[in-house]
Amino acid sequence: xxxxxxxxSIAYKDRxxxxxxxxxxxxxxxxxxxxxxxxxxxxxxxxxxxTLSSFRGVKNVVLSFIPAAWTPVCSDQWPGxxxxxxxxxxxxxxxxxISTDNKPTLWAWTQQMxxxxxxxxxxxxxxxQVAEKYGILRGDGTAERALIFIDKKGLITHVHVNDINTxxxxxxxxxxxxxxxxxxx
Amino acid sequence: xxxTFFICAAIFxxxxxxxxxxxxxxxxILNQPLPKFELPVPGDAFGRNYLDLDRxxxxxxxxxxxxxxxxxxxxxxxxxxxxxxxxxxxxLFNLIQADKQLSPRIKMIGIGVGNSGFEVDYFRxxxxxxxxxxxxxxxxxxxxxxxxxxxxxxxxxxxPGQKPIVIYTHLGGFESPRGFLxxxxxxxxxxx
Numbered sequence: 001x002x003x004x005x006x007x008x009s010i011a012y013k014d015r016x017x018x019x020x021x022x023x024x025x026x027x028x029x030x031x032x033x034x035x036x037x038x039x040x041x042x043x044x045x046x047x048x049x050x051t052l053s054s055f056r057g058v059k060n061v062v063l064s065f066i067p068a069a070w071t072p073v074c075s076d077q078w079p080g081x082x083x084x085x086x087x088x089x090x091x092x093x094x095x096x097x098i099s100t101d102n103k104p105t106l107w108a109w110t111q112q113m114x115x116x117x118x119x120x121x122x123x124x125x126x127x128x129q130v131a132e133k134y135g136i137l138r139g140d141g142t143a144e145r146a147l148i149f150i151d152k153k154g155l156i157t158h159v160h161v162n163d164i165n166t167x168x169x170x171x172x173x174x175x176x177x178x179x180x181x182x183x184x185x
Numbered sequence: 186x187x188x189t190f191f192i193c194a195a196i197f198x199x200x201x202x203x204x205x206x207x208x209x210x211x212x213x214i215l216n217q218p219l220p221k222f223e224l225p226v227p228g229d230a231f232g233r234n235y236l237d238l239d240r241x242x243x244x245x246x247x248x249x250x251x252x253x254x255x256x257x258x259x260x261x262x263x264x265x266x267x268x269x270x271x272x273x274x275x276x277l278f279n280l281i282q283a284d285k286q287l288s289p290r291i292k293m294i295g296i297g298v299g300n301s302g303f304e305v306d307y308f309r310x311x312x313x314x315x316x317x318x319x320x321x322x323x324x325x326x327x328x329x330x331x332x333x334x335x336x337x338x339x340x341x342x343x344x345p346g347q348k349p350i351v352i353y354t355h356l357g358g359f360e361s362p363r364g365f366l367x368x369x370x371x372x373x374x375x376x377x
Contacts, residue, residue: 009264080263171303
C-alpha cells in the first residue's frame with residue numbers, strides 16, 4: 001500500500017492523477033524577506049488580468065504556488081484556503097493562487113472545489129515565467145509548493161517552499177498573517 | 186511463445202492493478218472489528234462529559250466509550266465536500282442530542298485525516314461543531330481505515346466486553362440527517 005500523504009475528497013471523483021513521490025524541492029529560491037516582490041501580470045481563470053503591484057498600499061498578499069492541477073496534494077490544499085477566507089480577511093490580505101497549468105485546466109479543476117474567493121492565475125505562458133522570477137520553477141516545468149508573503153509596501157516578509165509531497169500547515173499561514181497585522185499596529 | 190508470455194504478463198499486471206485499486210478503495214469491512222487506534226482524551230470538559238470519559242488526560246479507545254453506537258466521520262478541513270456537508274452533520278448531531286433516550290446511547294466524533302490540531306480546530310470553529318474532533322496529522326488512523334476518501338462515515342457498535350464492530354459505512358454526504366440516523370439505528374439494533 002502507498003505511503004499516506006493525502007486524503008482524497010470525493011469532490012474529484014476518480015480524476016486525480018498521482019505523480020508518485022517527487023523530489024521534495026527542485027529549484028533554488030531567488031527571493032528573500034526584505035526584498036521587493038518581483039512584479040507580474042497574469043491571467044485569471046475568470047478572464048481578468050491580475051497585477052501584483054495593484055495591491056500595493058491596499059492589501060497584503062499571499063502567493064500560493066502549487067505544482068499541478070488534478071494532483072492529490074494540490075487538490076487537498078486550496079479548498080482549505082477557501083474555508084480560511086475569514087482568516088485572510090481579518091489580516092487585510094488577498095490570496096493569489098498560481099500554477100503553471102493553462103487556464104482551461106485550472107478552470108476545470110477549481111470548479112470541483114466550489115466557488116473560490118481568491119483569484120486563480122495561470123503562469124502557463126511564457127511558461128513558468130513568474131515562478132522562475134521567484135526561483136521556484138522546478139525542472140519539469142511545474143512550480144514548487146510555495147507560499148510568498150508580501151506586505152502592503154510590496155516587500156516580501158516571508159518565503160516558504162514546502163516539500164512538494166506534503167501540504168503546508170494552516171498555522172504557518174496564520175502566523176505570517178499575524179505578522180502583517182503586528183507590523184501595521 | 187514470446188507473444189504468449191507478453192499476453193500473460195499483461196493479464197497479470199491488469200489483475201494486480203485492479204486488486205490494488207480494490208484494496209485501496211475497500212475501506213472498512215462490515216461486521217468486522219474496528220481497527221485498533223487510540224485518541225487523546227478531549228482537553229475540554231464538554232468533550233469529556235459528552236463522551237462520558239472519567240479522566241482528564243491520556244488516551245482512550247472507541248471500545249471504552251459507554252455509548253452503544255459511535256458514529257465516526259473521517260473528514261478533512263481541506264475537503265470541499267466535508268465543508269459542504271458540515272451543516273447536515275451538525276443537524277444529525279442535534280437530532281441525536283434532542284432525543285433524551287438516544288443521546289446517552291449514541292455518540293459522534295470526527296477524525297481529521299492529515300489535519301493538524303490547529304486545522305481541526307479551525308474547521309470546528311468555522312462550522313460551530315459541538316461533537317469532539319481529533320487530528321490524525323500523520324494519517325495513521327486513515328491508513329488503518331483503508332485510506333478512505335472523504336467524507337466517510339463509520340457506524341460502530343459497542344458491546345461491553347467485546348471488540349467494537351463496524352456495522353455501517355458510507356462514503357460521501359447523506360440525503361437527510363433523519364434518514365441517515367434511522368439507517369444507523371436499524372443497523373445498530375437501536376430502533377424504537
